[in-house]
Amino acid sequence: MAGDRKRLHPVGEPMNRRTTTLAVAVLAAVALVCGGTVGLPLVMFGQADAEAAACEVPSLPGSSPVPGIGSWGSVETTNAATIVAVGRQRKVPPRGYVIALATAMQESTLRNLANANVPESLSLPHEGVGRDHDSVGLFQQRPGWGSVRERMTPTYAAGKFYEALLRVDGWQRMRLTDAAQAVQNSGYPEEYQKWEDDAEQLAARVLGLPNIDDIGGGAPTAPCGVDDLGPVPVGPGGWVQPIRAIVGSGFGPRGRSFHAGVDMSKADVRGDPIRAASTGVVEQVKCDWYTTCDRDGNTSERGCGWYVDIRHPGNIVTRYCHMIQRPEVSIGQRVAAGAVIGFVGNSGGSSGPHLHFEVHVNVPSGPYNADRSNAVDPVPFMRARGALLGSST
Template sequence: MTSRIIALTAAVVVGVASLCVAGLVTLSGAATACSLVTTPSGTTGRYDTEQVHHAQVIVTVGVQHGIPVRGQVIAVATALQESGLRNLGHLGENNDHDSLGLFQQRPSQGWGTPAQIMDPEYAAGAFFGRLVTVAGWQSLPLTIAAQTVQRSAYPDAYAKWEGDATALVGLVSGPPNASGGPGEQCISVGGWMTPIQGTLVSGFRTDSRPGHDGVDIAAAKGTPIHAAASGLVIRVVCNAHLRDGSPYSCDVDGHPVTVLGCGWYVELRHPDSTVTRYCHMLRRPFVHVGQQVAVGQVIGQVGSSGHSSGPHLHLETHTGEPATESNAVDPIGFFASRGIDPTAT
């Protein structure tokens, strides 16, 4: 395997004081606890929510496999070097052979299928599976242990991440019974979170609203809307008009009778090719088309633009792109399969 040195980005400003990252979980992906991550200082302050989450996944899988802390540090340091703790898909001409995922593992070298390697849990387990076969790995210098597993073209590059990896492992190794308190949100082991905390006021394609392709979650005007998972911004649209087709502003409240459309909305495409849509935002969203966003990043604010009777988030989930009526699925089940209850308060 060859390595790509990825420049680490500055921490994403998410507009909230704290988030929860999923704590120790079973390998089924259902979260059993959260460990609180406040805005970190020092070394770990350079990493955003997505990166800290991926460190958490690696540590969680390590614990499940009985890997001691030294092995967890080696794995996190390796992922820092290979991907910057980001679950990288195929980058076209910039791709290093067929390398994928957190550890830049290659299907052609027997690490698994592309789909498997793009699953952070699987990738971490595959790394640990090979690490424990290295004779005396616990007493080896980190860079030698990592290199023996990875066989990188840059064998000395791993050592520089040991300090950061040690700090990150310490940060995410919270007590197994820790839990998020009121107002805190959790990221599942699969890398998903609920975009807002609020009250479910309308379901998916109910008898009274068979054409309602999402769910409505009520929250106060101005409540931050978070990206439900990392992904690419594919649409930022003002969609509001009167019933006669006349244009209507998305920068003012809409109306449930006279105004149609989703108001200000954003669509994100996620690494598994699913799409999430966030409607009725208060004002122009905080992101732009082509921007990569991290899980938990604030993309806009709850509003009542378009076809709306009051402040709420209309949330849609789609199995493919473009997001259409035919590929819309119930967000409750969609999130539940990813270890998240989007209506939890």
């Protein structure tokens, strides 16, 4: 239950629906509506069906239920897909999907619950009845979260959960149960942790991925345009744009200083995914400001804020600066071209949300060797590799 220290199980419902495997009986996917509105679950049985469905306006939950996955039934899987869809639309990092799913698994076993103590809830569409104070819905939210109708609307309930989660300082670095508890204020704060594996697997399955860590890589599949976190086209040379945005400030001298990369931005760029420009190994994950990078920077500060260096074959290093929070990767991790490594922000020496992108060549082995002396202009470098910066493809 969100907002109270006491937690009661829904009436007549077991809380031991833990599954050790989530076999893929069908490939469930979340398709975003062309134009950016929230997409709801669609079942994709093959590439032709997927392409036909991807640009259709999806139906409301309940009218086109998603088949179950593993031991989770159709009702629960449909709700899981809705939770993930809301997270994608709000540009929540994938870790947030997992926390949200684990929370709903614990609170309601992924069912939209009415409450015997809340008569209005019994007249609304529901998938079970609980008795936990005045809590209702997937996340067992109490009146402070919204009206009864709002809290029993899965898209609204998920959205409110994500809003609260994103306000928790450092939530991505917390144990799952600590992040969930910071939102829910449950009387059983450790109970969310047991659902982490299930939540990771279910999030991956509703996205059509073998693993939640694989989000962002692969070949293009969306005929109506690449969505925020889905697969992106990788050029024949194995390179891809780190973000789809306009190149503003270019490479070269800037007054008394030297701009060793290019700045890429557009309207509403904050929170957009940043992708590895090519396959490589993460060499640096760092905040280079002496206090914290978990806030907006300004022009009086110096450095990249949260940044990542990736070493590619041929002694090439790419750098990605000013991320909104700690990056999604770790030192030594191998990443594929197009894999999401972080999200656009405004940390460090920055005047507004953007990606500062650098390319370094002939970089000696070891960290800290990518510097001004081996930096090259990313625009012609990427153009030569079939990944034109600032283009729509």
